[in-house]
Amino acid sequence: MPRKATRKSNPINDLDLERWKEYDDILTDSLWFFPERDRSGAHLGDYHGNFIPQIPYQAMRRYTRAGDIVLDPFLGSGTTLIECRRLGRHGIGLDLKEPLTRAVRKRVGAEDNPFQVRTSILHTDSGDIEGSSRKIRRSLRTLDRDEVQLAILHPPYHSIIRFSDSPMDLSNCESTTQFLERFGQVVDLTTRFLEDKRYLVLVIGDIYENGNWIPLAFQCTQEVMKRGYQLKSIVVKDMQGNRAKRNLGQIWRYRALAGGFYIFKHEYVIFFRKN
Numbered sequence: 001m002p003r004k005a006t007r008k009s010n011p012i013n014d015l016d017l018e019r020w021k022e023y024d025d026i027l028t029d030s031l032w033f034f035p036e037r038d039r040s041g042a043h044l045g046d047y048h049g050n051f052i053p054q055i056p057y058q059a060m061r062r063y064t065r066a067g068d069i070v071l072d073p074f075l076g077s078g079t080t081l082i083e084c085r086r087l088g089r090h091g092i093g094l095d096l097k098e099p100l101t102r103a104v105r106k107r108v109g110a111e112d113n114p115f116q117v118r119t120s121i122l123h124t125d126s127g128d129i130e131g132s133s134r135k136i137r138r139s140l141r142t143l144d145r146d147e148v149q150l151a152i153l154h155p156p157y158h159s160i161i162r163f164s165d166s167p168m169d170l171s172n173c174e175s176t177t178q179f180l181e182r183f184g185q186v187v188d189l190t191t192r193f194l195e196d197k198r199y200l201v202l203v204i205g206d207i208y209e210n211g212n213w214i215p216l217a218f219q220c221t222q223e224v225m226k227r228g229y230q231l232k233s234i235v236v237k238d239m240q241g242n243r244a245k246r247n248l249g250q251i252w253r254y255r256a257l258a259g260g261f262y263i264f265k266h267e268y269v270i271f272f273r274k275n
């Protein structure tokens, strides 16, 4: 339900700009370092390829109001929905791994729900626009709504981590071209449900393949912008603590020196506004 904005507020969040100096928890710089992952409550941090809860937290604080709905078409272990419960936002999460969605339902259900929000976990291929639309619409109907107010997309970084054997899984795409096409379909699905002037947040990293740095993040950015979104910010996030990179430091240093490249220590959080 849209509420009337007060003079010193932004209509897409609950921040009171009269008190802007008090919001120490909210980042406004384009370089993000988080010394530690939030491991509290249902955030177990045990899913290979998850993101840290601070990412959806930052996005929801800036770009949603209490009672808004957040869509995550690459839900994984449910990080976004756990944050939804804590912040009083409804959430709809999609993933194509059936046993995972079952386990995540339990995990998210274990998190307190002080604001009595609804978090729906849908087992579906997000690239199947019609099939997924039907399921999302059904979830929205239970809330008596037809749009979401924030979308958070954290797709596989192409083939860096293989999430399943399914040919529909974006981590199994045969080429970057196919990956971008499939990613574009998920953006199309998202666009159907995202309210105008609201934000789409993309979390992605580049990849290194056969001696080439593939600027996957920028290619995905193009896919989003092609669909009429306005690019608002590119945040570089430090990822030195990520599991895949830990313990391999010396091997990668040798490879970098031998191969004439630099080692990835960052990923991106990219903010778009739907126009």
Ligand SMILES: C[S@@+](CC[C@H](N)C(=O)[O-])C[C@H]1O[C@@H](n2cnc3c(N)ncnc32)[C@H](O)[C@@H]1O
Binding pocket: 047, 049, 050, 051, 052, 073, 074, 075, 076, 077, 078, 079, 080, 094, 095, 096, 097, 124, 125, 126, 127, 154, 155, 156, 157, 163, 164, 168, 169, 170, 171
């Ligand atoms: C990078 S992970 C997301 C992790 C999540 N942010 C978390 O914190 O756990 C990407 C997820 O996308 C899912 N996925 C890949 N292709 C998909 C598709 N076509 N439809 C739905 N989910 C898909 C994978 O199963 C995986 O769980």
